[in-house]
Amino acid sequence: MFTDKRLTEAYDKAKTLYFDDYSRFVFMSDAHRGDGSVSDEFLRNRNLFMHAINEYYENNYTFIEVGDGEELLEYSNLNHIKNAHADIYEGIKKLYDEGRYIRIYGNHDIYLDNPKFIEKYLHTNYDEYTEEYFDFLKGIEPLEAVVLRHRKTSQELFVLHGHQGDAPNDQFWFFTMVSLKFFWRFLHRFGIRNPTSPVKNVSKRHRIERNYSKWILKHRRALLCGHTHRFKFPKNNDVPYFNTGCGIYPASITAIELTEGMIRLVRWKEKVDEQGVLHIKRETMRGPEPIESFDIRKPKEVIEYLAKLKIQRTKKERETRAAFREEEI
Template sequence: MFTDKRLTEAYEKARVEYIDETSNYVFLSDCHRGDGSLSDEFARNKNIFLYALEYYYKNEFIYVENGDGDELWEHHEFKHIKNAHPEVFAILKRFYDEKRLIMIYGNHNIYLKSQWYVEQNYFRNYDEYTEFFYDFLPGIRPIEALVLKDRKTKQEIFVIHGMQGDLPNDQLWYPTMLSLKYFWRFLHAFGVKSPTSPVKNMNKRHKIEKNYVKWIQKHEKMLICGHTHRFKYPKTKDLPYFNSGCCIYPTNITAIEITGGQIQLVRWKTRVNEDGLLQIKREVMRGPDPIGKFDIRASVKNEPVTE
């Protein structure tokens, strides 16, 4: 019941954008960019991430970073993350300068809910080499949720990080953050995960997904989220629950793409070619399918078929 309430509240306050067959959106989540140390899970996939974003930039996609982009629970001072990954923030700035960046906050970067924090850390940055401040993402306003609405059919796609209704990562996020910052982060280098995270806790992960599917069925909305780090693409008879996965899998990242009126799940992966050279390849894992295939509104399902 609480999950339904939290999701509904976020939906009602969501930013709305209209889409059509010319729209290009890509959804990536859970980058968990850190400070470049051993506990920085993003660092090993940094080059894959950069290569993927260059592709989306050149192909005129709008980039939706769907929560937990920066690991602010472990590193409250954003400058440490920024200094560790300058190339990443350079391309994010290129997206933003062309009005093609939408930043959604998750539990690990919940500080972006505070516009004061955003203004202090994201509007401008300090270049330690030149000793000058420069504009970074001036005026950016991270959001909790996004609704993409089809101009013709009025079908809606609800986009949210996915921690809403997850007790330790939503309403109890602060004590969970403290336990991660002062204890669990030091075990990351050895592959040990916090039990409050749905990443390694299968029962917790399935419970979250089950609650979200209930909301989808009740409100007849297509939904894209992250948070669990488990990519999902609905099978033929499943309700339209999509999960973009994460950017910290070993040697690969996953994403949801919307382009040409269709949706698909893709993976960017490091592979070795026949000459023994490492290459980054993009492959379609599921789809593409027309977005309209996942329209479950009763009014649509009950429409008479015209021949």
């Protein structure tokens, strides 16, 4: 009941963004960027993350970071995190300056709900080489949630971090912060993880996901979140619950892409070719599926019909573009 209430409150206050079949969005969460020390779990995937956001920038995506971008419960001084991962924040600034970076806060970066904290750490940054302050993410307003609404069909995709209703990470977050900052942070250096976290506690993670599903069925809205670190893409008529996964898997990061009216789950990982050269490769794990396939407001037959039309139209458009390129050559 409490999860339903918290999700509904977030939905009612969410900012609405409109999309259509020409929009490009990518959703990533749970990077948990730290201060570059041994306990910083983001370090191992920093290059993967940097490559991914550069590719999304070059291909005109809007990047929605769905919470826990920074590990502020363990490292409360955001300046230390920005200095440790300066190249990452340069990439984020490029996206933000073009209006293509939207920030949602989660339980590990809950400080972003405080305007004074945002003004202190995000509005300006310090260049250690020139010893000058410069505008960074000036005017940014991190959000608890957003609703993506299709311009023509009014179909909605509700996006938030997903900690809402998870008591230790929601209403009792302060006590969780104290335990992380003064206890679990040091055990991380030896590979020991907090057993109360949904990341490692399977029964808790499944309970949270069941609560998500109940909300989806009750309110008939697709939901996309992070928090559990378990990527999810619905299949076989499952409820439309999507999860971005996280940025701290052992050798990969995952994301959800919404482009050309199609949604898919992707993974960025390191690959070694036959010559022993290391590459970063993006691979599709699930999808692409027409976003209409997950509009549970409509009867199943209508959803299937609209999805079939979308696949046919997308295939025809791609063939037309390919033929046009051949003519140019």
